[in-house]
Amino acid sequence: MKLAVWDPGEPFRRWRDALMQHAGELGLAVEVVDATAEPDAQADFALVWKPPADWLAGQLGLRAVFNLGAGVDAVLPAMHACAPDVPLLRLEDAGMGRQMADYVAEAVLHAYRRMPEYAAQQARQQWAALPLPARGGFHVGFLGLGQMGLAAARRVAAMDFPVLACTRSGARRDGVDPDWPLVSLERLDEFLAACRVLVVLLPLTRHTAGLLDWRALQQLPRGAYLVSAGRGAVIDEHDLLELLGDGHLAGATLDVFAREPLPADDALWRHPRVRITPHVAAPTLVGPAAAQVMRGIAAIERGDAPGGRVDPALGY
Ligand code: GLV
Secondary structure (H helix, E strand, C coil), X not given: CEEEEECCCCCHHHHHHHHHHHHHHHCCCCEEEECCCCCCCCCCEEEECCCCHHHHHCCCCCCEEEECCCCCCCCHHHHHHHCCCCCEEECCCCCXXXXXXXXXXXXXXXXXXXXXXXXXXXXXXXXXXXXXXXXXXXXXXXXXXXXXXXXXXXXXXXXXXXXXXXXXXXXXXXXXXXXXXXXXXXXXXXXXXXXXXXXXXXXXXXXXXXXXXXXXXXXXXXXXXXXXXXXXXXXXXXXXXXXXXXXXXXXXXXXXXXXXXXXXXXXXXXXXXXEECCCCCCCCCHHHHHHHHHHHHHHHHHCCCCCCXXXXXXXX
């Protein structure tokens, strides 16, 4: 069978070598082609990161498309338009959860240990100890509790911070601690009001785009800290800047933005209480991702359902 990889951000040979190795271990005979170099080659399975719609439209025999990342917002519109009946699968953790947990844990500790204020004091050469907030009252709220959110929430809970969460449905699933308060998006305001740190790890869908505007962010208690590492367009960045400016928000650690790369003239770059990273919280790891994709292909070959199937109606 033929696999086509579309991922301009990664040297093709890394994908090919990893896929061939895992195919061999599973006893599958595969040929792997670089779709960016051979766009006309017809494949049985496509492995993609942000592929152009016209390339997808030209792939006439696809049995499944594997998204080489957790979020599918960049590929779903092309799938709708060009391959509506082809199953779309996304990576399920594949080593990204631990990276996300690291990223979020660092940001939570940064906020808890009052590092934004110490940075301001350092700029004034000011030597002054600030009291620590009571840990038991320092609630960390997770907006979105998918693979990434759950991995990060568990880490933060293991650091003895009280965790709460808000998800689309509010339904509990495996791995969610029964002690964590969990509500649906209908109770977003109430959830936000309880967060000292808000960690945003929602997928970008038509329901979440612009969800955190001025009105919603205003529900956070004064002095709350924001961590955003899912998709930038969930947050209205203009409103965010306003709330940082008037001190309602103490600071923010931002990994994702409505426009990436973040334009050089964007005021977020220069805000003294904003830390910016270039969408690196949880990059795809080629080895674990290739292993998961090959296991998915093996499942399809056996007639089983592979994990990570995207529901196009929900958008994730
Ligand atoms: C990264 O943003 C991903 O969706 O995996």
